[in-house]
Amino acid sequence: MxxxxxxxxxxxxxxxxxxxxxxxxxxxxxxxxxxxxxxxxxxxxxxxxxxxxxxxxxxxxxxxxxxxxxxxxxxxxxxxxxxxxxxxxxxxxxxxxxxxxxxxxxxxxxxxxxxxxxxxxxxxxxxxxxxxxxxxxxxxxxxxxxIRVSAVNRLADASVCYSSLTGWEESGRLEPMLDILRQAWRSRAYGDFYGYMLLAEGAVDVMVEPELSLWDVAALVPIVTEAGGRITDLQGRVDPSGGSAIATNGHLHADMLDRLSAGKP
Structure with missing residues (x-):
């Protein structure tokens, strides 16, 4: 090819x-x-x-x-x-x-x-x-x-990665984030590129980050999507310059967007 x-x-x-x-x-x-x-x-x-x-x-x-x-x-x-x-x-x-x-x-x-x-x-x-x-x-x-993303389709069965809770507090989404972590099967704050790569390998099912720059995410997009996953910003836009990211195995994406966009424009 x-x-x-x-x-x-x-x-x-x-x-x-x-x-x-x-x-x-x-x-x-x-x-x-x-x-x-x-x-x-x-x-x-x-x-x-x-x-x-x-x-x-x-x-x-x-x-x-x-x-x-x-x-x-x-x-x-x-x-x-x-x-x-x-x-x-x-x-x-x-x-x-x-x-x-x-x-x-x-x-x-x-x-x-x-x-x-x-x-x-x-x-x-x-x-x-x-x-x-x-x-x-x-x-x-x-x-x-x-590599390929997982087939997990319920938050209760999902392993969730996230960046520091300080960033989620500053974004005004700390409570929705904490609710996700409480309901997930497992949660770990691997942070930076690593959570996204574990997602692409199927080792975790969700990676979320409230604040990032284009150089933080551009390289991750083709890897996640070619592995079968989905990555958008917190508003659901397929825009690597959107300043935030939700990456999932695809099955959990709509649920994560709904949970993290609650009460937000």
């Missing part, structure tokens, strides 16, 4: 570069960490990874635009393709020595993410998918298995 095969191959090469840089800086005694204007941390690994990815894209895809968390947007050519980069998703984990962090790489055509890759070198695992290609997980391209 052609389609986005070349783009996925490039994404793997970009991830190889990112993994080399980030792994060398993980738990480094001289890791340099600063606070951005929004008070979130950024390490020298974040900036080094994004710089390296941008450099490769400038050579390999000079006509494509790029949007990254650390260096913003750059426009190249006149096409509708752009790469969305989160150099280290889970920076707070990274700087504290927690191994749940990864590089997120997405390709968008217009407003639609068509290919995505998540590489978590400290976990020894990658996930990737592209429109019409399916979704896969493994240590690398040659050691991968196709």
């Amino acid at each position: 052609a389609g986005y095969a070349d783009d996925l191959a490039l994404a793997h090469l970009l991830a190889d570069t990112a993994d080399t840089i980030s792994t060398a800086r993980f738990r480094a005694l001289d890791l340099h960490v600063e606070s951005k204007p929004d008070l979130t941390p950024v390490s020298d690994a974040d900036t080094a990874v994004e710089s390296a990815i941008r450099s490769t894209l400038a050579r390999a895809r000079p006509r494509d635009g790029v949007l990254g968390e650390e260096y913003g947007a750059s426009v190249a050519g006149s096409g509708n393709r752009r790469w969305i980069i989160d150099p280290i998703d889970g920076t707070k984990n990274f700087v504290r020595g927690v191994p749940v962090w990864g590089t997120l790489i997405a390709l968008m055509e217009g407003d639609l993410p068509v290919a995505g890759l998540v590489s978590a070198p400290a976990l020894g695992r990658r996930w990737w998918g592209a429109k019409g290609h399916g979704a896969y997980a493994g240590r690398h391209q040659r050691a991968a298995s196709r």
Whole structure:
């Protein structure tokens, strides 16, 4: 199958570069960490990874635009393709020595993410998918298995992932979120990319997040959807720039939307 095969191959090469840089800086005694204007941390690994990815894209895809968390947007050519980069998703984990962090790489055509890759070198695992290609997980391209969401169709039987309760409180949806957690079979706050990847693998059934940016979610969309799942914002829009996310195995999506949109515009 052609389609986005070349783009996925490039994404793997970009991830190889990112993994080399980030792994060398993980738990480094001289890791340099600063606070951005929004008070979130950024390490020298974040900036080094994004710089390296941008450099490769400038050579390999000079006509494509790029949007990254650390260096913003750059426009190249006149096409509708752009790469969305989160150099280290889970920076707070990274700087504290927690191994749940990864590089997120997405390709968008217009407003639609068509290919995505998540590489978590400290976990020894990658996930990737592209429109019409399916979704896969493994240590690398040659050691991968196709992944699929679960068939759970009741909240009482579901394992639910969520981000911090502080975010849900700030969104005004803390009580509906707590009700979901009370009624679910199991709940865990894995957070960041990891909950979505567990969803795509069928290990959990719901992942919800009240606040995120395009680079937090763009790479996740093709993986979740090609694994048979569904991902929207809290208003039910299929819009990765919507600022929030509900990802499910599909069976539970309408129920989650109803519960979390109660009393909200």
